[in-house]
Amino acid sequence: MKAIVYEHIGDPSVLHLVDRPVPEPDRGEVLVRVAYSGVNPSDWKMRRQFPLPAGWQIPGQDGAGVIEAVGEGVDQDLVGERVWLWEAAWQRPWGTAAEYTVVPVRQAVRLGDASFELGACLGIPFLTAHRCLTAGEYLPDSLRAGALSDHTVLVQGGAGAVGNAAIQLAAWADACVIATVSSAEKAQLAAAAGASVVINYRERDVVEEVRKVAPDGVHTIVEVSPARNAATDVQLLHHGGVVCVYADDGGGEVTLPIGPLVVPNARWQFVLVYTLPKAAKAQAVVDVAAAAAQGGIRVGEEAGLPLHRYPLSATAAAHQAVEDSVVGKVLVSASE
Template identity: 30%
Template sequence: MRAARFSRFGGPEVLEIVNLPEPHPGPGQVRIAVRAAGVNPSDWKNRKGLMDQELPQTLGYEAAGIVDELGDGVTDVTVGDPVFGVCAEAAAQAELAVLSVYAPIPPSLDFPAAAALPATIETAVRALDQLGVARGSTLLINGASGSVGSAAVQFAVARGARVIGTAGAANHDYVRSLGAEPVTYGEGLTRSVRALAPKGVDLALDVAGSGILPELIGLAGGAEHVLTVADFAGAQKYAVRFSRGDSGRALHALAEIGELIESGRFEPPAVRAFPLAEIAEAHRVSEEGKWRGKLVLLIG
């Protein structure tokens, strides 16, 4: 099967499409014929050698496609079902992939839109779970217009929270359409937030990593009410919780997202798709960080 891989660290030029043996599912897993696979910042960080990966390295943690082989004990799907989910290993950007966690693709979504969901919604829900966001909470989200931020806004609103979200002025209408009250990030943020919430907020979530943890701590009344998924150094410096996947994944989000999408309470991120052969260009766009939505590779 064709799969994306790199055998040395470096720029997008080290990426290659190679032929690898077909994978097979273990107990409780399914194999899919991949139609689309997500591209995430962790891909180019791995490629550049920033995450202590061994070589050679395949890529991709999220995919959508058609079930073509079942592992022992799987009874909730059948061969031919369209599903999306999380790859058992970093090997989703291939013609075949084994999913350890999966869910039916919501009827209104195509394969690229479904492949864009797993990492985004898992990160957003994990952060909200760890913060304890619930009905009646007032939550400040720093970076509300990006893929993870916009997902966090919508999940928080669905829980009954009031959400204030930072974004550039050009994205205020978008953030507002998701159910949040937008404020402009940068100088004057504290003043802008207090104009909406004079007593501050209950909780704050940083998904942008833009160096404003001190302001979030002040607005939320203490570091214990703040969580970041993007500023590891700042979290250590200011005693703020840092959430990462190995601290307990919120994989229940995959099973829950379909009902929210079909009821009109969740708008999936905008998708920009590239053929597998153009994976290097997808990495360049991801590394630039200018695309607000999600990048995916089209396969099969």
């Protein structure tokens, strides 16, 4: 099979196209013929920083494809099933940037009739967004249509991959969604994703604009830029509200005023998708799969998430695009 491999950490030039034998699924694993690999910032961050215990690594946490074979202990009927994959390369060398990969069976989730492009976009962004929308004390543990009907959610950075996922999931669960962006182009994307109010944070006062829609504050803030936005977030929390922080502002720090946060029993919740509590991760997988099956999640410009497709041989360019913060979602086609 063709695969992208790196044997040293570094810039995108460490990624090489190689020929390898198709792997055999171990006990409890499935072999998947990959259609698309979804590229996330953590793919390039790991490529630049993480040690390689196996001495080599195929990158790519997310993906989608078809189960071709199963290992011992796995139901043979799964062969032929269309699936989406999550965390394929987390503490294992078999990522999705290859014609085939092997994953534990619980990390291959039925995709039904949804497209492989959609499947490859689900893993990291949507599981992260799900946690952000369910981690507060007064939030439901699971999402479905109607689950957030009494809630207002502020998504800081509504044109980002996780921001888009948070808007789509919150809108599917019937929340009132407000999003911030930095340009008119990004405002269109956030609105297409399902935000009912979009604020350009470069041109408008976010606190003033949010208060027009939510005079008592918002229940959840999905936060991409916690250091820069902390002073804004403090002023916007509803009683019992939560700020869910999933990015680190390039190593930023947050200082919070105690008084204004004690009174409403507010929370700051930190989120890393790889190390979520087990039950929360399992629920996120179930709910995201349901949202995709019901058409509650979409991809492409019309859903606020433009797709950028690269052939497998151009995976280095795909990584570079994500490092350069391209707007939308980068996909690698494993069959090209």
